[in-house]
Amino acid sequence: MTTYKTYLKNKTHTYCKNRRAIANVVTSAIVISAVSILGVAMLGWSNSNLAIQKQEIEEAFSTQINKINEDLIFDNVWFSSTCPGKCVNVTMSNVGTLGLNVTEMKFVDGTSLTDLQIFYFTDGGIVTGGTFSTNATYTWMSGDDIDIFVFTERGNQFTTQVIAP
Incomplete structure (x- = not known):
């Protein structure tokens, strides 16, 4: 016959064991979401940075060509x-x-x-x-x-x- 203490101990152990599995899934989902969000943010930043640099290069090129034609x-x-x-x-x-x-x-x-x-x-x-x-x-x-x-x-x-x- 199991005592009430043993029952609680087994129940808590089982509960914690299942809880850890859920915690791993939740933690993994959070990490994957964070990495995805950072990846999208970095991609957006790099694209805007490249667009700005492209604009600056085009303006410099145009200015130099115009100087040559004077x-x-x-x-x-x-x-x-x-x-x-x-x-x-x-x-x-x-x-x-x-x-x-x-x-x-x-x-x-x-x-x-x-x-x-x-x-x-x-x-x-x-x-x-x-x-x-x-x-x-x-x-x-x-x-x-x-x-x-x-x-x-x-x-x-x-x-x-x-x-x-």
Whole structure:
């Protein structure tokens, strides 16, 4: 005859034994669910990260191609003493396949390479085949060796060298 204690002991043992089997199944399901959720999250993150990098590469490529297609030539540089003071007129033509914006023009001493004067432009747009002419007020001396640097909005630099009459 089994006593009540023995009955409870066997019943508890059986209950715990069955409970452990259920706990293993539940734990395994939780781990598999967690791994699945993390896998989906990582896949989504990597896809969005790759899309962002692809966009950045396309923009860099487009910018570099556009820089290659910019081309500017200096048509005429003439010195005048009839402006209010002395000035230098610089005329440039856009011979590239894209429109461009002249943002800065810098006069540099051709021998010492020091900056003489810098001019900034907000209206320096030149369409393809168009020209841009500006009078730059600068007190030049006869025989000055001046390098003229022109910078565009895309970061290109064009240079010419002139000597004042």
